[in-house]
Structure formats: structure tokens, C-alpha cells
Amino acid sequence: MNVERIEKLEDILPLDENKTIIDHQVKRLTAAGENYGSLMLSVDITVQNAYGTEEIHTVAKMVPPNEFIQKVFNTQTTFKNEIAFYNKIVPVLHEFQREQGMDELVDFSPKYCGSRINLSGDPSVVDSDAILLLENLKTIGYSNFERTLGFDLDTSKLIVADLAQLHAVSLGLKLKKPDVFETEVKKYLGTFNPPRSNPFLQHFFAVIDKIDELKLLRERIQKVFDNPLPHSEAREPFATFIHQDCWVNNIMIKVEERKSVKNKLVDFQVCDYGSPAKDLIFFLFSSVQNNVVEKHYDDIVRYYHQTFTSILQKLKCEITSFSFDAFLKEINYEAANSQFRHLMFMTFPMFAPKGTVKELSELTPDDLISESTDITDLHKEKLIFIIRQFAKRNWI
Secondary structure (H helix, E strand, O other), rough: OOOOOOOOOOHHHOOOOOOEEEEEEEEOOOOOOOOOEEEEEEEEEEEEEEEEEEEEEEEEOOOOOOOOHHHHHHHHHHHHHHHHHHHHHHHHHHHHHHOOOOOOOOOOOEEEEEEEEOOOOOOOOOOOOOOEEEEEEHOOEEEOOOOOOEEOOHHHHHHHHHHHHHHHHHHHEEEEEEEEHHHHHHOOOOOOOOOOHHHHHHHHHHHOOOOOOHHHHHHHHHHHHHHHOOOOOOOOOOEEEEEOOOOHEEEEEEEEEOOOEEEEEEOOOOOOEOHHHHHHHHHHHHHHHHHHHHHHHHHHHHHHHHHHHHHHHOOOOHHHOHHHHHHHHHHHHHHHHHHHHHHHHHHEEEEOOOOOOHHHHHHHHHHOOOOOOOOOOHHHHHHHHHHHHHOOOOOO
16 A cells, blocks of 8 residues: 555546646644544645646545454445445435425535545455545644543534434434435444453453542442443434444534634444434543533533434424433433443543554554553543443443
């Protein structure tokens, strides 16, 4: 794989007849540890048109140059599924919204520019020449927030509203056009099953046992991991399209005059069919400032539900089955049965000190589990906060 030039770029990026690609520049976009499931590059494309030249700024998402990481992320399937999100699912959702008379279409993801899974034309094999080309959000004013700090209240509500729209429009399509949802959306969901790691659990509990503030909760934490995972089949009626990896690094925000005004979600490679409560709980406890969750948790959850049900109503869907009490039951179930484990694992890459993570090409299974039980103060603070909040709400 050549990361300095992209072969046959003109076949990926469709252009008008009077436009021709004359050059492109490729650079690494993310540092080691910022993205595990793919190699991210910025690709600045110079195009000749009838009046001179123009620049098209894109991001190329490519398969990780590491067989171990490809296996973990099931790249042969998830890469194709992420392409399908942009070139199939989003257009289907837009068409459905228009049919139902909605003016404000889903607009929470970067624009799709083109893709391929190989150069051979084989429709089944994803190889090192696979590329997903998207607009470069940084060049139009979007940026990532610091992953160890999290979002304030206003920014969190902006993101929660987009999550509610993503979930509700997909759910509305399922309710109103189940055949279309099955063939155009659901077929591309639910293929990521990360391996369960006993070495991680050993390391996790070695870390936990060094935190005095958690000693009284040690037995409750252990019980969660001792219990077998419940059956993973999605429960109705809430089951819908979910992002499943909605945390700071996969969220880009446009800020104007020190105010967050627009949000974009990225990295849809592990999207699934499941409870929207999964995305909401994981986002709140992984990516929102601790004091915001502590003070405004109930308000944010209610805001999400109000947005979710209002969109279902605009789509002419019956909302009786989606009451606030029913949604709280979804939250209680997912927090206890899926998201505590998810959050405990993800805090380690989230709070990994910068400069300590190897390049994607060099990562091995052992590299994902640190031998040291020393963690940063921010990581310790986040673990204490999540565990205490989950205990307070009887989720553990």
C-alpha cells in the first residue's frame, strides 16, 4: 500500500466532463492511538477546470496495515458496511424523510466522495487498495475536542439531538417501510464482535484494586464481569440503527464565536442494529464532562427522548410504544448489561497518554494490554466517576 500516492484516484472521485485531476497530495491525518480501526489520510486534490484550477479537500479512510487489527475489526465486512452507510443508507434515509414531508434532513455525517474495495474489481475482497473518500471536515471548520476532557452541556445537547435524529429516522423507516429497512439498512449492520480478553480483565482489576475509592464497590464490579453476557439479539420496539462507537474522537464540532453550532459523527464501521440507549449511555459517560453528567443527566435524557419522539411524530409514526418510562427501562437494561463493560474497556484507549501508543502497523495483541497498573489522574477520576454513577443508579 502506497500512502504517498493513490493509484487511479480518478476512478474513485466522479467529476464533471470538463474537470480533470492533475495532482494530489497525501498526508497522515491522525496520530498513533487516535484511530485503531483504520488508516486515516488527508488527500488534497488539484482539479483542472474550464477556468483554471480548484482544490478538493478530502479524507481517505483505508484498511489498517496490520492483519491483527483487521481481524479484530472484521475489516472484510465492516469496511464494506461503512461504505454502504454513506452511499446507500444515508440516501435512503433522506428519501424517506422527503416522502414524509420533512424539510430538515439528517445531516450528521461528512459528505461521501467515492470509494472502492480493491483495484481488481472483485466485489468480495477488501484489500490494501480499499479507500473510502469523504470530505475533509477540518477544512470547513470542524475539529475534534480533547479526548480526555469531554463536552460541555450545550455541545452535548447538540450531539444528543443528532443521535436522536439518527435513531428516530432509522426507526421510522423500519416502522413505515420494513422491507426497505431490511434490504437497504439492516443488511449492513451488526458484524463487529470484538474478542473477549481475559488478559484485559486481569489488568483491569489490577488497576481497580489500586484505587482506594472503589474498594467498597469491588464486589459489585466483579459480579458484572462474572455474569455471562445476555443474549445479544436486539429487543423491540426500540431497535434501530446505532453508531455503537459514539465518543469524543468520533465526533467533530464546528465552533463559531466560542459556541458549538454544528456536529458531525464519523467512523461508522461498527454500526449495528440495537437499542438507541446504547449510544446515549456510552456517549454520556465516555464523552461528557463529569460535572455536566452529574448535574444534568436527567435533563439530557429527557431532551433526547423529546427529540426522538418528536421526529417519530413528524414521520407520522405512532409513539405510544416509545414512552419515556419505556425508554428508561431500555437505559437501565443496556447500562447494566452492555455499557458498563464497554465503558470500562474503552477508558483505557481514551486516556492513554499521548506518545505511548505504537503505530497501527506495529500493534500486537500484547500492546493493547499494558503491564503497568499506573494510570493518569484523569483516567482514575473517570473510572471512579463512572463506577460510582452506575452503582448509584443500581446498574451494577
